[in-house]
Amino acid sequence: MLLVILVLMIGGAIFSLEARDLLSAVVAYGIVGFGLVICFLILQAPDLALVQIVVETITLIIMVAVILNSTRKELGVKWASKTVAYIVGSFVFLILFMYFFEKVTSVLSVFGEHLLRMSEAYIEPGAKDTGSANLVTGVIFDYRGYDTLGEATVLFTAVMGVLTVMRLKGRKEE
Amino acid sequence: MTVYFLCLILFLVGLYGVVSKRNLIKIVIGLAIMEYSVNLFLILIGYIKGGTAPIISGLAKFKKFVDPLPQAMVLTAIVIGLATTALLLAIAVRIYRKYGTFDVKEIKKLKG
Secondary structure, eight states: OHHHHHHHHHHHHHHHHHOSBHHHHHHHHHHHHHHHHHHHHHTTOHHHHHHHHHHHHHHHHHHHHHHHHSOOBOOOOOOOTTHHHHHHHHHHHHHHHHHHHHHHHHHSOOTBBOOOSSTHHHHHHHHHHHOOSBHHHHIIIIITHHHHHHHHHHHHHHHHHHHHHTOSSOOOOO | OHHHHHHHHHHHHHHHHHHHOOBHHHHHHHHHHHHHHHHHHHHHHHOBTTOBOSBOOSTTTTSOBOOHHHHHHHHHHHHHHHHHHHHHHHHHHHHHHHHSOOBHHHHHHTOO
């Protein structure tokens, strides 16, 4: 089940990057995001699925607004003159990448047999310490509350950045 | 193992978009795809076969839970990802208004 959704997501991603029309590219990008929601549901992470639905919807709305305010045309694709060098370079990169992926996955535990090393400290006394039945909420807002504070700071900075960049009037020159 | 590999392929598709596309919107989409695949990878690591969502209820008191720690971290990462994507798109719109194109090479030519 998970594999099917993942293959669908990869297909959506490839189509999204290769589409000739930017609006259909954005719609295909929606496949990846909402496929991720289903993956989270299968992997027993309902909080993440809820957040991902909201975030994906907002992202799609912003992207569609951007495209409707600019252009829908994708640029003509031209192959660069150094095509051979690019292909050789990407093959070398892929081989190196696969080598390191192999090394990493040999260290990681097999899928589905994760060992709870440090989460035991959160799971066992979690409900008593934080008073929250949902352990994820307990971790976010109690054990790692400063992390959430940092997240709020980043979010605030990003909103300020968007407002500054999209400001209609510039400062008057004196 | 196959799941990890497919997740890696999703990451590589996003990387291909960032490196080889000339359209700014496509580059933003590629970045977002890479971010999603990394989030998914972290959740895949924390999954335990037969585990339930880490919510304590009367019925599921003595059952196995999946790891709540990566879920909490990824929850933070998703929201920050939305903020970065919105900022990138705002800058892309600004560039379009100034230069009239999304083409990265064209923008480089117009500089100065």
